[in-house]
Amino acid sequence: MASLKQVLKNKLTKKELAALITSYDVVGDIAIIEIPSILNPKEKLIAKAIMQLNKHIRVVCKKVGIHKGIYRRQKLKIIAGERRKTTIHRENKVLIKLHLEKVYFSPRLSTERLRIAKQVKQNETVLVMFSGVAPYCLVIAKNASPKVVYGIEINPIAHRFAEENVKLNKLEEKIRLYLGDVRIVVPMLKKKFDRIVMPLPLGGENFLDTALSAIKKGGTIHFYDFKDITGFEIAKEKVLKACKKARKKCEIIRLVKCGQIAPRTYRICIDFKVC
The missing domain is CATH 3.40.50.150 (Vaccinia Virus protein VP39)
Known part of the structure:
Protein backbone atom coordinates (compact mmCIF):
# COMPACT_ATOMS: atom_id res chain seq x y z
CA MET A 1 0.00 0.00 0.00
CA ALA A 2 1.32 3.46 -0.92
CA SER A 3 2.22 5.92 1.82
CA LEU A 4 0.96 9.49 2.10
CA LYS A 5 4.37 10.83 1.06
CA GLN A 6 4.44 8.55 -1.97
CA VAL A 7 1.00 9.73 -3.11
CA LEU A 8 2.05 13.39 -2.72
CA LYS A 9 5.62 12.97 -4.02
CA ASN A 10 4.96 14.71 -7.34
CA LYS A 11 2.51 17.26 -5.91
CA LEU A 12 4.60 18.82 -3.14
CA THR A 13 8.08 20.34 -3.17
CA LYS A 14 10.93 18.67 -1.27
CA LYS A 15 10.60 21.29 1.46
CA GLU A 16 6.86 20.68 1.73
CA LEU A 17 7.31 16.90 1.84
CA ALA A 18 9.83 17.29 4.65
CA ALA A 19 7.27 19.32 6.64
CA LEU A 20 4.41 16.88 6.01
CA ILE A 21 3.07 15.16 9.15
CA THR A 22 2.16 11.68 7.97
CA SER A 23 0.54 10.34 11.16
CA TYR A 24 -3.06 11.21 12.03
CA ASP A 25 -5.92 10.00 14.17
CA VAL A 26 -8.97 8.25 12.78
CA VAL A 27 -12.20 8.40 14.78
CA GLY A 28 -14.96 6.41 13.14
CA ASP A 29 -14.89 7.55 9.51
CA ILE A 30 -13.23 10.91 10.24
CA ALA A 31 -9.49 11.59 9.93
CA ILE A 32 -7.98 14.32 12.15
CA ILE A 33 -4.73 15.75 10.84
CA GLU A 34 -2.16 18.41 11.71
CA ILE A 35 -1.13 20.79 8.94
CA PRO A 36 2.05 22.86 9.45
CA SER A 37 1.59 26.51 8.40
CA ILE A 38 3.88 26.04 5.39
CA LEU A 39 1.37 23.49 4.03
CA ASN A 40 -1.84 25.47 4.61
CA PRO A 41 -2.22 26.26 0.88
CA LYS A 42 -2.00 22.51 0.15
CA GLU A 43 -4.35 21.30 2.92
CA LYS A 44 -7.15 20.19 0.58
CA LEU A 45 -4.67 18.31 -1.59
CA ILE A 46 -3.34 16.48 1.48
CA ALA A 47 -6.85 15.71 2.72
CA LYS A 48 -7.88 14.22 -0.63
CA ALA A 49 -4.74 12.07 -0.63
CA ILE A 50 -5.70 10.68 2.80
CA MET A 51 -9.18 9.84 1.51
CA GLN A 52 -7.62 8.20 -1.54
CA LEU A 53 -5.48 5.99 0.72
CA ASN A 54 -8.33 5.17 3.14
CA LYS A 55 -11.58 4.46 1.32
CA HIS A 56 -13.57 4.24 4.58
CA ILE A 57 -12.74 7.84 5.54
CA ARG A 58 -15.61 10.17 4.68
CA VAL A 59 -14.42 13.38 6.37
CA VAL A 60 -11.00 14.97 6.92
CA CYS A 61 -10.59 17.64 9.61
CA LYS A 62 -7.53 19.60 10.59
CA LYS A 63 -6.69 20.63 14.14
CA VAL A 64 -7.05 24.32 14.96
CA GLY A 65 -5.29 25.07 18.24
CA ILE A 66 -5.14 22.74 21.24
CA HIS A 67 -7.53 21.09 23.69
CA LYS A 68 -8.68 23.76 26.11
CA GLY A 69 -11.28 24.67 28.71
CA ILE A 70 -12.94 22.59 31.40
CA TYR A 71 -14.42 20.29 28.74
CA ARG A 72 -11.01 19.76 27.00
CA ARG A 73 -12.49 20.51 23.58
CA GLN A 74 -10.54 21.18 20.38
CA LYS A 75 -11.51 23.30 17.39
CA LEU A 76 -11.53 21.43 14.07
CA LYS A 77 -11.88 22.62 10.48
CA ILE A 78 -13.39 20.35 7.82
CA ILE A 79 -11.13 20.43 4.77
CA ALA A 80 -12.51 17.52 2.72
CA GLY A 81 -15.49 15.18 2.51
CA GLU A 82 -18.89 15.41 4.14
CA ARG A 83 -19.79 18.46 6.23
CA ARG A 84 -20.14 16.82 9.64
CA LYS A 85 -18.15 16.19 12.81
CA THR A 86 -20.35 13.45 14.29
CA THR A 87 -19.35 9.82 13.80
CA ILE A 88 -19.56 6.35 15.34
CA HIS A 89 -16.22 4.92 16.44
CA ARG A 90 -15.64 1.20 16.93
CA GLU A 91 -13.18 -0.21 19.44
CA ASN A 92 -12.93 -3.18 21.80
CA LYS A 93 -16.34 -4.59 20.81
CA VAL A 94 -18.24 -1.34 21.47
CA LEU A 95 -19.71 1.50 19.40
CA ILE A 96 -19.02 5.08 20.50
CA LYS A 97 -21.03 7.93 18.99
CA LEU A 98 -19.63 11.44 19.43
CA HIS A 99 -19.21 14.93 18.01
CA LEU A 100 -15.47 15.50 17.68
CA GLU A 101 -15.54 19.21 18.43
CA LYS A 102 -18.05 19.23 21.29
CA VAL A 103 -16.54 16.46 23.44
CA TYR A 104 -13.13 15.09 24.38
Missing part, protein backbone atom coordinates in the same frame (compact mmCIF):
# COMPACT_ATOMS: atom_id res chain seq x y z
CA PHE A 105 -12.20 11.66 22.98
CA SER A 106 -8.88 10.00 22.15
CA PRO A 107 -8.76 6.89 19.94
CA ARG A 108 -5.15 6.45 21.08
CA LEU A 109 -6.36 5.17 24.47
CA SER A 110 -8.09 2.10 23.04
CA THR A 111 -5.36 -0.27 24.29
CA GLU A 112 -5.30 1.44 27.68
CA ARG A 113 -9.07 1.14 28.11
CA LEU A 114 -8.88 -2.58 27.41
CA ARG A 115 -5.93 -2.91 29.83
CA ILE A 116 -8.11 -1.50 32.61
CA ALA A 117 -11.08 -3.69 31.63
CA LYS A 118 -8.93 -6.82 31.85
CA GLN A 119 -8.12 -6.01 35.49
CA VAL A 120 -11.77 -5.75 36.53
CA LYS A 121 -12.85 -8.77 38.55
CA GLN A 122 -16.30 -10.34 38.51
CA ASN A 123 -18.98 -8.33 40.35
CA GLU A 124 -16.75 -5.33 41.00
CA THR A 125 -18.41 -1.95 41.41
CA VAL A 126 -16.43 0.50 39.27
CA LEU A 127 -16.42 4.31 39.15
CA VAL A 128 -15.13 6.19 36.12
CA MET A 129 -14.55 9.87 36.90
CA PHE A 130 -14.52 12.35 33.98
CA SER A 131 -16.25 9.66 31.91
CA GLY A 132 -16.91 11.75 28.77
CA VAL A 133 -18.94 9.90 26.13
CA ALA A 134 -18.40 6.77 28.27
CA PRO A 135 -15.58 4.91 26.44
CA TYR A 136 -14.12 3.47 29.64
CA CYS A 137 -17.57 2.58 30.99
CA LEU A 138 -18.54 0.85 27.75
CA VAL A 139 -15.28 -1.09 27.31
CA ILE A 140 -15.29 -2.26 30.94
CA ALA A 141 -18.96 -3.28 30.88
CA LYS A 142 -18.55 -5.11 27.55
CA ASN A 143 -15.22 -6.84 28.12
CA ALA A 144 -15.40 -7.65 31.84
CA SER A 145 -18.07 -8.79 34.30
CA PRO A 146 -18.56 -5.90 36.73
CA LYS A 147 -21.64 -5.60 38.90
CA VAL A 148 -22.15 -1.96 37.86
CA VAL A 149 -20.01 0.74 36.23
CA TYR A 150 -20.74 4.32 37.32
CA GLY A 151 -19.69 7.26 35.13
CA ILE A 152 -19.60 10.95 36.06
CA GLU A 153 -19.14 13.69 33.45
CA ILE A 154 -19.42 17.48 33.73
CA ASN A 155 -19.92 18.26 30.00
CA PRO A 156 -23.68 18.02 29.31
CA ILE A 157 -23.16 17.28 25.60
CA ALA A 158 -20.71 14.46 26.34
CA HIS A 159 -23.16 13.13 28.95
CA ARG A 160 -25.98 13.02 26.38
CA PHE A 161 -23.78 11.10 23.94
CA ALA A 162 -22.80 8.76 26.78
CA GLU A 163 -26.45 7.99 27.51
CA GLU A 164 -27.03 7.32 23.81
CA ASN A 165 -23.96 5.06 23.70
CA VAL A 166 -25.18 2.97 26.61
CA LYS A 167 -28.41 2.31 24.71
CA LEU A 168 -26.55 1.78 21.43
CA ASN A 169 -24.50 -1.00 23.05
CA LYS A 170 -27.45 -2.42 25.06
CA LEU A 171 -25.61 -1.96 28.37
CA GLU A 172 -28.37 -0.26 30.36
CA GLU A 173 -28.23 -2.97 33.03
CA LYS A 174 -24.50 -2.47 33.61
CA ILE A 175 -23.89 1.29 33.43
CA ARG A 176 -25.18 4.22 35.52
CA LEU A 177 -24.36 7.73 34.32
CA TYR A 178 -24.42 11.03 36.22
CA LEU A 179 -24.02 14.61 35.00
CA GLY A 180 -22.05 16.96 37.24
CA ASP A 181 -18.82 17.72 39.08
CA VAL A 182 -17.29 14.58 40.59
CA ARG A 183 -16.63 16.47 43.85
CA ILE A 184 -20.38 17.00 44.24
CA VAL A 185 -21.73 13.79 42.69
CA VAL A 186 -19.45 11.25 44.42
CA PRO A 187 -20.57 12.17 47.98
CA MET A 188 -24.20 12.15 46.81
CA LEU A 189 -23.88 8.55 45.60
CA LYS A 190 -23.04 7.37 49.13
CA LYS A 191 -21.20 4.35 47.72
CA LYS A 192 -17.81 2.71 48.05
CA PHE A 193 -16.14 1.32 44.95
CA ASP A 194 -13.84 -1.62 44.26
CA ARG A 195 -12.10 0.28 41.47
CA ILE A 196 -11.90 3.94 40.44
CA VAL A 197 -10.59 5.17 37.08
CA MET A 198 -9.37 8.78 36.82
CA PRO A 199 -8.69 9.49 33.10
CA LEU A 200 -7.93 13.21 33.56
CA PRO A 201 -4.18 13.52 32.95
CA LEU A 202 -3.92 17.24 33.57
CA GLY A 203 -4.84 18.24 37.11
CA GLY A 204 -6.15 14.82 38.14
CA GLU A 205 -4.23 15.05 41.43
CA ASN A 206 -6.76 17.66 42.57
CA PHE A 207 -9.39 14.91 42.66
CA LEU A 208 -7.38 12.21 44.43
CA ASP A 209 -8.98 13.15 47.75
CA THR A 210 -12.44 12.53 46.27
CA ALA A 211 -11.34 9.17 44.87
CA LEU A 212 -9.73 8.13 48.16
CA SER A 213 -12.93 9.00 50.05
CA ALA A 214 -14.93 6.62 47.83
CA ILE A 215 -12.61 3.63 47.44
CA LYS A 216 -13.11 0.43 49.42
CA LYS A 217 -10.30 -0.91 51.57
CA GLY A 218 -8.30 -3.13 49.21
CA GLY A 219 -9.67 -1.30 46.18
CA THR A 220 -7.65 -0.08 43.20
CA ILE A 221 -7.34 3.43 41.76
CA HIS A 222 -6.00 4.20 38.27
CA PHE A 223 -4.50 7.72 38.33
CA TYR A 224 -3.40 9.44 35.10
CA ASP A 225 -0.83 12.18 34.59
CA PHE A 226 1.28 13.87 31.91
CA LYS A 227 5.00 13.64 32.67
CA ASP A 228 8.33 13.66 30.88
CA ILE A 229 10.56 10.68 31.46
CA THR A 230 12.32 12.42 34.37
CA GLY A 231 9.05 13.18 36.16
CA PHE A 232 7.66 9.70 36.77
CA GLU A 233 8.73 9.77 40.43
CA ILE A 234 6.95 13.13 40.85
CA ALA A 235 3.71 11.50 39.68
CA LYS A 236 4.18 8.72 42.24
CA GLU A 237 4.76 11.35 44.93
CA LYS A 238 1.41 12.94 44.09
CA VAL A 239 -0.28 9.62 44.91
CA LEU A 240 1.72 9.03 48.09
CA LYS A 241 1.13 12.59 49.31
CA ALA A 242 -2.64 12.37 48.72
CA CYS A 243 -2.85 9.03 50.53
CA LYS A 244 -0.86 10.38 53.47
CA LYS A 245 -3.15 13.42 53.69
CA ALA A 246 -6.22 11.15 53.62
CA ARG A 247 -4.60 8.93 56.27
CA LYS A 248 -4.77 5.90 54.02
CA LYS A 249 -2.04 3.38 53.30
CA CYS A 250 -1.41 2.55 49.69
CA GLU A 251 0.73 0.31 47.53
CA ILE A 252 1.80 1.38 44.04
CA ILE A 253 1.29 -1.68 41.83
CA ARG A 254 2.71 -0.36 38.57
CA LEU A 255 3.36 2.69 36.42
CA VAL A 256 2.32 2.30 32.77
CA LYS A 257 3.16 4.52 29.80
CA CYS A 258 -0.11 4.96 27.87
CA GLY A 259 1.21 6.92 24.91
CA GLN A 260 3.73 9.56 23.95
CA ILE A 261 2.34 13.10 23.65
CA ALA A 262 5.65 14.84 22.86
CA PRO A 263 9.34 13.87 22.69
CA ARG A 264 10.18 12.13 26.00
CA THR A 265 6.76 13.14 27.42
CA TYR A 266 4.08 10.56 28.15
CA ARG A 267 0.56 10.05 29.38
CA ILE A 268 1.11 7.69 32.28
CA CYS A 269 -1.16 5.67 34.55
CA ILE A 270 -0.32 4.75 38.12
CA ASP A 271 -2.26 1.70 39.33
CA PHE A 272 -2.31 1.69 43.12
CA LYS A 273 -4.09 -0.26 45.82
CA VAL A 274 -5.54 1.36 48.95
CA CYS A 275 -4.74 -0.92 51.88
